[in-house]
Amino acid sequence: MPTSFRNFLVELDHAAAACEGADPATFFRGQSNYEWPLDSSFVRFAIPRLFGLSAYQMLSKSIRQSKEFHRTISSLLLLKFGTLSKPSDEAVNTEKSHNIDPWYEFLKNLQQYPEKDSFIKGTFLIDWTGKRDIALYFATFDGRGSSREITNMHGAVWVLDAVATGKTWQTNKLGELLQLMASPEHFNAEKTFPLIYHPKNQTHQPRAVNQMPVYVAQMDYRYDLADLWAAYENKKKKRLFITIIMTENLKSDSARYLEKNGLVEELVYPE
Numbered sequence: 001m002p003t004s005f006r007n008f009l010v011e012l013d014h015a016a017a018a019c020e021g022a023d024p025a026t027f028f029r030g031q032s033n034y035e036w037p038l039d040s041s042f043v044r045f046a047i048p049r050l051f052g053l054s055a056y057q058m059l060s061k062s063i064r065q066s067k068e069f070h071r072t073i074s075s076l077l078l079l080k081f082g083t084l085s086k087p088s089d090e091a092v093n094t095e096k097s098h099n100i101d102p103w104y105e106f107l108k109n110l111q112q113y114p115e116k117d118s119f120i121k122g123t124f125l126i127d128w129t130g131k132r133d134i135a136l137y138f139a140t141f142d143g144r145g146s147s148r149e150i151t152n153m154h155g156a157v158w159v160l161d162a163v164a165t166g167k168t169w170q171t172n173k174l175g176e177l178l179q180l181m182a183s184p185e186h187f188n189a190e191k192t193f194p195l196i197y198h199p200k201n202q203t204h205q206p207r208a209v210n211q212m213p214v215y216v217a218q219m220d221y222r223y224d225l226a227d228l229w230a231a232y233e234n235k236k237k238k239r240l241f242i243t244i245i246m247t248e249n250l251k252s253d254s255a256r257y258l259e260k261n262g263l264v265e266e267l268v269y270p271e
Contacts, residue, residue: 001245005253008246015159015242025162027128027214030138034156034245038225040218041122046073065222070189073221080120081178099201103174112207125215133263134211139246140254150255155246162196164240169196192220206270
């Protein structure tokens with residue numbers, strides 16, 4: 001929890017520089033409220049509607065960490081992706097001609113344009129970025145347009161060492177993963193470690209180009225990413241991630257820094 005914005009940037013760069021390997025893969029995630037769990041938008045949507053809770057209200061551990069909860073979320077997710085909604089015929093044809101992953105493109109579009117989502121909202125992907133200042137933006141601001149504001153709460157930037165996660169970077173297409181998620185192993189929460197998706201071949205989408213997203217697939221719905229990664233760190237005796245907290249008094253300095261460097265809303269959210 002740095003005491004100045006300058007020290008915040010120093011700590012952020014130090015955490016990124018400490019990532020593993022001669023060819024590190026360092027990703028960032030900004031959240032305007034540091035207390036929010038690292039849950040996907042699908043889990044965040046489902047919990048209040050299944051249990052009558054307000055957004056981000058904590059669900060009891062006895063329910064959240066049960067296999068029955070994991071199976072419920074998995075079933076609802078597979079109902080959405082495959083039965084209620086799927087990629088367009090045009091996207092499927094693009095796969096044949098340009099080796100584009102149609103399911104990845106479909107979910108990426110829902111991530112970038114959530115207002116176009118169906119009545120069951122969200123995906124099981126969690127946005128990260130290869131751009132440090134994009135994460136700073138989301139740690140500083142909440143909302144868009146007239147509702148955008150600098151929140152009066154501590155934010156956070158998460159730094160992920162993707163190399164340290166092991167062989168989690170996916171080369172198989174997202175549609176293949178959805179098929180595997182219908183298997184007994186996944187429903188019994190046996191094959192559920194977070195997976196990283198960023199295909200080499202993608203369609204040109206302005207918001208994705210500017211935000212440089214990398215998506216982490218949440219596979220185990222009993223826990224958020226931080227809980228799973230912390231358990232992995234303890235087992236492997238190595239560091240995967242770090243959280244740097246941006247106290248609310250640093251957010252105004254962060255906003256000025258971002259504006260000075262051209263990180264304005266129109267760049268983050270191009271039409």
